[in-house]
Amino acid sequence: MTALADQILATLHRIAPDVDPATVDHARPLVDQLDLDSMDYQNLLAALSTEHACPILEPDIPKLRTIDDLARYLETHGSRPTRTS
Amino acid sequence: MSEIRMPSLGADMESGTLVEWKVKVGDHVARGDVVGLVETQKATMELESFVDGIIDALVVEPGTKVPVGTVLVRLRGAGQAPSVEPVTGVAAPGPAPAPPPPLPPPPLPPQPVSHIRSSPAARKRAREIGIELAALHGTGPHGAIVLRDVQAPPVVAPIVPVRKAPPTASPVREAIAAAMSRSKREIPHYYLAHTISLKHALTWLADTNAKRPIQERILPGALLLRATALALWEIPELNGFWIDGAFRPSEEVHLGTAIALRTGGLIAPAILDADEKSLDQLMKELQDLVARTRAGRLRASEMTAATITVTSLGDRGCEAVWPVINPPQVAIVGFGAILERPWVDGAAVVPHPTVVATLAADHRVSDGHRGGLFLSALDRALQEPHKL
Numbered sequence: 026m027t028a029l030a031d032q033i034l035a036t037l038h039r040i041a042p043d044v045d046p047a048t049v050d051h052a053r054p055l056v057d058q059l060d061l062d063s064m065d066y067q068n069l070l071a072a073l074s075t076e077h078a079c080p081i082l083e084p085d086i087p088k089l090r091t092i093d094d095l096a097r098y099l100e101t102h103g104s105r106p107t108r109t110s
Numbered sequence: 111m112s113e114i115r116m117p118s119l120g121a122d123m124e125s126g127t128l129v130e131w132k133v134k135v136g137d138h139v140a141r142g143d144v145v146g147l148v149e150t151q152k153a154t155m156e157l158e159s160f161v162d163g164i165i166d167a168l169v170v171e172p173g174t175k176v177p178v179g180t181v182l183v184r185l186r187g188a189g190q191a192p193s194v195e196p197v198t199g200v201a202a203p204g205p206a207p208a209p210p211p212p213l214p215p216p217p218l219p220p221q222p223v224s225h226i227r228s229s230p231a232a233r234k235r236a237r238e239i240g241i242e243l244a245a246l247h248g249t250g251p252h253g254a255i256v257l258r259d260v261q262a263p264p265v266v267a268p269i270v271p272v273r274k275a276p277p278t279a280s281p282v283r284e285a286i287a288a289a290m291s292r293s294k295r296e297i298p299h300y301y302l303a304h305t306i307s308l309k310h311a312l313t314w315l316a317d318t319n320a321k322r323p324i325q326e327r328i329l330p331g332a333l334l335l336r337a338t339a340l341a342l343w344e345i346p347e348l349n350g351f352w353i354d355g356a357f358r359p360s361e362e363v364h365l366g367t368a369i370a371l372r373t374g375g376l377i378a379p380a381i382l383d384a385d386e387k388s389l390d391q392l393m394k395e396l397q398d399l400v401a402r403t404r405a406g407r408l409r410a411s412e413m414t415a416a417t418i419t420v421t422s423l424g425d426r427g428c429e430a431v432w433p434v435i436n437p438p439q440v441a442i443v444g445f446g447a448i449l450e451r452p453w454v455d456g457a458a459v460v461p462h463p464t465v466v467a468t469l470a471a472d473h474r475v476s477d478g479h480r481g482g483l484f485l486s487a488l489d490r491a492l493q494e495p496h497k498l
Contacts (some may be wrong), residue, residue, distance in 0.1 A: 035251070043230065043373060045258055056426070062400065065404070068400065071324050071327070071397075074325060083327070086324075
């Protein structure tokens with residue numbers, strides 16, 4: 026789970042390089058915590074879906090708010106993570 | 111022989127810093143290729159070549175701040191011989207073919223910051239606290255130096271990201287202050303507002319998105335941009351520039367898109383020819399524009415082209431915005447947050463998702479009547495989302 030969280034943070038940092046992954050609280054909603062706009066969040070979800078071969082369904086999107094939410098979702102629904110770094 | 115000069119990326123820009131070269135002497139470049147990175151008050155941007163040619167000289171060293179108009183690059187045509195005058199610039203990065211130097215080589219410049227892989231936030235922090243990037247160890251992708259690698263020297267209190275420092279006059283803030291002061295001083299604004307039901311638009315969007323993978327999802331923001339671009343066809347006097355005491359309408363619709371910077375301030379790069387792009391294309395471009403804004407990878411042309419600006423407050427915004435025109439443009443369109451409001455639908459009052467669309471426009475060019483027609487056209491376009 027932690028490795029998955031780190032991968033999500035790496036993706037987040039790539040999409041929003043102005044966000045410092047080290048400061049992210051895994052249990053707090055990312056949008057509020059990091060002042061992400063809807064386009065940032067869309068970019069994050071789209072990248073995670075691609076990288077983890079994990080289709081993210083429209084009705085599930087509102088439930089994916091924190092790093093922990095995302096890690097759980099990718100673990101349950103995703104294939105093996107495709108990114109190793 | 112052609113030249114690339116420090117571009118003016120806004121009426122108030124006087125100088126810019128050449129951050130990094132992306133080419134070396136002898137490279138072939140095509141029109142539109144990125145030759146380097148330029149930092150202005152507002153952001154780091156990509157400097158493009160406007161011609162096809164071969165790099166003859168890189169005139170300015172990375173890290174140098176120069177006035178707008180300063181020659182940065184000299185290019186020659188594909189058939190032309192290299193310039194015989196000694197190259198006054200930096201040694202080209204990487205293994206460049208060494209031209210026989212007629213003079214002793216100039217002393218090596220200090221290792222330019224830009225040759226080290228680093229994030230914009232890290233570079234900014236390093237500059238702020240006066241640390242050389244070369245002295246740091248990168249822990250980001252490919253060994254890039256990221257924000258967490260840049261620590262203030264121990265004598266300085268650690269930077270705790272709990273409470274932000276009180277705002278100081280950052281370069282972005284100064285640029286906004288100059289442009290907005292000029293706007294309020296010179297432009298006689300008038301303001302209009304219109305509440306639009308998005309019931310049809312969002313129902314259509316939800317149906318459309320339900321059939322698509324998340325990568326191809328469309329967000330309401332793209333729908334609002336598309337409707338704005340189409341409505342401008344009907345009211346062209348909102349689209350263009352006020353220059354030298356006269357309105358210069360624009361044939362093209364280049365939509366400046368305000369993007370809030372998390373480091374403070376905002377930037378409004380343009381989506382070029384937005385009226386000719388499909389909804390899917392606009393969505394892709396909007397995603398790309400936001401991603402490149404965050405990464406400090408906007409192109410100089412995108413910073414100067416906007417013929418009108420759109421500002422959307424987004425999900426967490428308030429209900430309406432009364433925006434200030436970005437000169438020399440003559441109008442700006444605002445969208446508040448999409449909110450459920452009581453709506454009279456036939457004989458019943460029912461909740462509808464709605465948005466307050468606002469327009470601030472230049473009274474030297476248009477009047478409230480025409481501005482109102484624009485907001486009506488926008489409303490109409492959003493009632494027929496399948497046509498967008």
